[in-house]
Amino acid sequence: MQTQEQDIAGIAVARTATGQAAAVLRRSALHDDLKIEIFDSMAPLEAEWRALERDNLASLHQSYDWCLPWTETFRRPLAIIRGSIGGRTAFILPLEIIRNRGVRRAEFIGAQHSNINTGLFSTEFLSNGDLTPAQTAATVAALRGKADLAILRNVPLEWRGRKSPLGSLPAVENQNRAFQLPFLESFETSLKQVNAKRRRKKFKHQSRILDAKGGYEHVIATPDQQHALLDLFFRQKATRFKEAGLPDVFADAPTQATLHKLLRRQESASLDATLQMHALRLTGEHEGHVPAIAALSRKGDHVICQFASIDETLVPEASPGELLFWLMIERLHKEGVALFDFGIGDQLYKRSWCPVETTQHDLLLPISAVGHVAATIQRGITHAKTAVKSNRAVYALIQRLRSRHGTATAGADTTEKD
Known part of the structure; x- marks a missing residue:
């Protein structure tokens, strides 16, 4: 040294x-x-x-x-x-x-x-x-x-x-x-920052579509599920980047290896996590299909969505990515989080959720x-x-x-x- x-x-x-x-x-x-x-x-x-x-x-x-x-x-x-x-x-x-x-x-x-x-x-x-x-x-x-x-x-x-x-x-x-959603005293009050009525209407519409096809579940990956879910994210994101004509910033082996290592660095006695995989998984007619994935990090009362992906081969009309965000945000609101951070980069879905922009x-x-x-x-x-x-x-x-x-x-x- x-x-x-x-x-x-x-x-x-x-x-x-x-x-x-x-x-x-x-x-x-x-x-x-x-x-x-x-x-x-x-x-x-x-x-x-x-x-x-x-x-x-x-x-x-x-x-x-x-x-x-x-x-x-x-x-x-x-x-x-x-x-x-x-x-x-x-x-x-x-x-x-x-x-x-x-x-x-x-x-x-x-x-x-x-x-x-x-x-x-x-x-x-x-x-x-x-x-x-x-x-x-x-x-x-x-x-x-x-x-x-x-x-x-x-x-x-x-x-x-x-x-x-x-x-x-x-x-x-x-x-x-960067775009953030502050959590207020209740979930309903938090939603009012981004038009609660419209948000709830959209959530019910998405749920009805997926329920008609057999249902869905919010998956918070267990230790033995995390790595497979991260690899699925890499495949989904590669497809999206290719369709958009953009370079795949997750494609190189060192970056993928590092993100896999971050999955293992989580305090067992704390809610804090360097990286934790979440997903929307379908049941029933499309059992096991994963149309949306997100990776969250948490430190104290601040949660960051580090990256997310969607697979539009099935049920694109249900906007599965937006539905997954609803499920994650609703859950985190009960766990003492003060700020949900959608990260840097201007996207329409971020603006639809976030009343706060950080320069x-x-x-x-x-x-x-x-x-x-x-x-x-x-x-x-x-x-x-x-x-x-x-x-x-x-x-x-x-x-x-x-x-x-x-x-x-x-x-x-x-x-x-x-």
Whole structure:
């Protein structure tokens, strides 16, 4: 295990005329008396990592059990940033190094399949606000030689009422937003946020269609069912991507292996789960057929739908994907969940369920001269994608062209979401 350190000198607290001014300076001194270290492995940080991730608002995607399978499978070089104050860990940013077109990018571990990233911060550090310019400069210095550009993708600058300490870093708004359904005091009240009458009418219509064909059941996969259901998802999703003319971001063996590992990382004494498979399964006339699958992650009171798929060969008129969401949301409402997160990406079904949209940003921190150029290019790419997506006619044309070319785009770089 190798580490690099970068110290920031503490700032002396000057005597002031008022106690209030002195308190401000003391907070500043605490905030800047920070040591930055870069770790190339996860194990030395496990205890303090797990302590920080207990924060309910810290993203599951920076949890130890989420990050470990990605590192075990992809084996990319790691550059895990730990900031400490007085020997106590203030924050951890779990980064890996990805080489692409001659540029070394430091990104959150597994970022290509993350829906939200926050980093991990202590309560003490959170109370002090944003990273200071001195701390940012120290982080850049510590990463020098390891990366050209740090890209922290899909970071909400404010999340559930809390401002991100990363908000002071240079940022560009991500072209995609995330969509959430807050759970209120009752299921009925929660539904009223998205037109309860229409929702219930649709649910009854879907149920009648499937009941006429023999019925259905909501399956929460047991340990011996999880892997087969995940493999079925890969097949269903591959079909959907091919029909849409899009590259299959789940097709590569390392990604599939990592997701299988995540299925095994679940606390038996807790409702939390890194990945749990759900499905709608038909009974009766089409016994055993699975027309809809979803994978959920849970950390505290936050549930994320990581991915979902449908099979329209049977009963497409019943909108099985939407029906599965109803069943999952209804169940989770009884289990103390506060927020159901449909994840990043603008889809009509998400808008139909979600009264809340969360804007996310990509934070760009150049390390080298090459990184400064890459950051400028990255901003341009993101702005272009945003412009295209905001023009529905142009975006529809691009989607049609993709469908025509089909597998011609299958070899495209999929490290970035569209």
